[in-house]
Amino acid sequence: MKKLILSLLALSLTAPTLQAGELHKVMGKREGRTNHSFMYEEKDCKTCHQGAPKGPASEAACIECHGSYDEVAASSADKTPNPHDAPHWGADVPCTVCHSEHQPAKVLCNDCHQFAFPNFSK
Amino acid sequence: MDENIKQSRRAFLKGGLALSAMGLAPAALASTPDNSIQWDETFEVIVVGSGLAGTCAAIRAKENGAQNTIIIEKMPVLGGTSAISGLNFSVVNSHLQQAQGISDSAEQFAEDISKAGGYQNHRHLTVKMAETTTRVLPWAIERGCRFHDKLKSLGGHSVPRTLYPVNGGGQGILRPLRAFYTDKLSGEIRRRVKFDKLHMNAQGEVIGIQVREQYFFDPNLGNDDRENTTGVVKHYRATKGVVMAVGGYSRDVEFRAMEFPNIRDYIPTTTHRGATAGALKSLVAAGAQTVHLSLMRFAFDIPTEDLQWGALVDPQSGNRFLSEKNDRQTVAEAICNIMDRNGGRFPLNIYDQDGIDNFHDKQRLHLALEEGMMVKYDSIDALAAAEGIALPGLKATLSRYNDDAQRGKDSQFGKDMAALKHVSVKRAPFYAIKARPKFNYTQGGVLINENAQVIARDTAKPIKGLYACGEATGGLFGRIRLTACSCPDAFAFGVIAGEQAAKA
16 A cells, blocks of 8 residues: 555656546456556555445545545645535535446536546546 | 224224124225334424425424424525525515505505416415414514615515515525534434335324434435435434425426426526425325316516517527416427427527616616626627527518517517617627526425325325425415515425424
8 A cells, every 4th residue: 555655656756736637447347547457457456445445435545645635635626616626515525426436427516617628537 | 002903903994893883994094014124213294395494394393382393404505495595575464565565455455466476376275374474474583584774665465575685595584494404403404314205003193204314415316315325224204294395396307207297407496406206106106186287387588578678589489489478387488399399499689778777677777797607799690600590581580579669569470679778789789688588486296284284195184293384385386486486485484384393
């Protein structure tokens, strides 16, 4: 785990605007995000599926590597609108509400709005 | 002895005596249910739902002595539809009305609501809500809610009485109240805890709920309530009461198709993703009386009043199909009918610069342009091509429309174009916006009394231990909800539900 965190940290240092990866096949029929390739290479499901491999992943793993909601919101503060700090909820929307690892992802905001988020990987 | 076993035993003895006295036992007593439940946790008050009504209920329960109160929310995001609503708050005798010398009363407010709702409301509930707004506003402000220093004068309201929150409902009202509940009152909110059903004792009183913790709502399921099997079953006991603040069912495509067969799955909704009918069904299963379930309310991306400044056309034919100067329900229902015939394609509102200049809500107009819902074009040909409208039909339609505008009378649908300053669709640039009737609110729900207690279908009496507030309830608004009134309802009956549950 520590090795993974350190390698991701190194990766994020070289890519300050690291964005969610595109979907691509990783194991058999399963798809995953390109920026999580190193976890698939090591067959490490438990990094995200901390409870059980077949149960849904929670945000604890996201936060562990990417930072708290407030930190993520601060990192996108220059965006208008800030996808991680909407006036409706503040920085209080769990990551998996929008970001999906194994399926196409969908922005919660666009249930009602039609924002363009060019960095969002669908 | 376990309280439930004790109660079951008492019911059995009572049933036995009745049997010996009458020679016949009612079926309900003869089949006393086994209510021995292994409770995982016990609370005084359990509030189901984290929207405005639920948040108010939880705060008031705690403020009235029910310290062991909890809010559960099935979604990962808090606030339900309240978080994404404008939450315009209509209040009787607010500080702003008093400052401006505006005379108002609960009866006057209730009359406005009744009139809008075709007088199909339970008027005593309407009056109760209206009069409660007076004390709730200062209470809300004291707990951090922020409102602009102006009153809105809105259609259907006989006097200006509507406050509106700073930066919208989520930021101006709900987040401050939530912070007050969690920080000042040390209140607990649990996410991803789905309410499944009510637990009742042999007397038909609500004593707790069954939930699933670690529940993951799936917006892709046809019916999440039935098909989603995630989560671990738990049993929460409520010693004082359960408050159902579960919102409406506008997004439940399966349920609404049964209630409104012509509302297809492509008709959008303004509510949050979790506005399903599961909790309503559980209330019905527990014997709650329902009212007005088959009443819907629509909203558009631009205000209904601004539809009148242009032509509404079916893209398949290029033809108009009703007067654009109509109430929202009539327009929405006509659109649903047209879409049934054109393969599900949204009609479009078409304006020229004159129409746009007459919009009464410039803020919504700019938002629509900014977000790309409304698009600007140099010519009708370009507009028709981009929006997929049959050009020959559209040209014929606008030719007739513009002639009518000049004469002041709509020869097709009777729109009073003289009153609309003879505005036509002639002068470039032109604008188009899809007319999407968004399923916005459900007037129906469970019936409550003035104490927010849920009424039983079989006895017409309150179900002990069970309260409901907000959009989960029905009857207060009648056939259609007057604008800017869902917020005062959530505030008023949320506060009442919390107070009453704490007193139980």
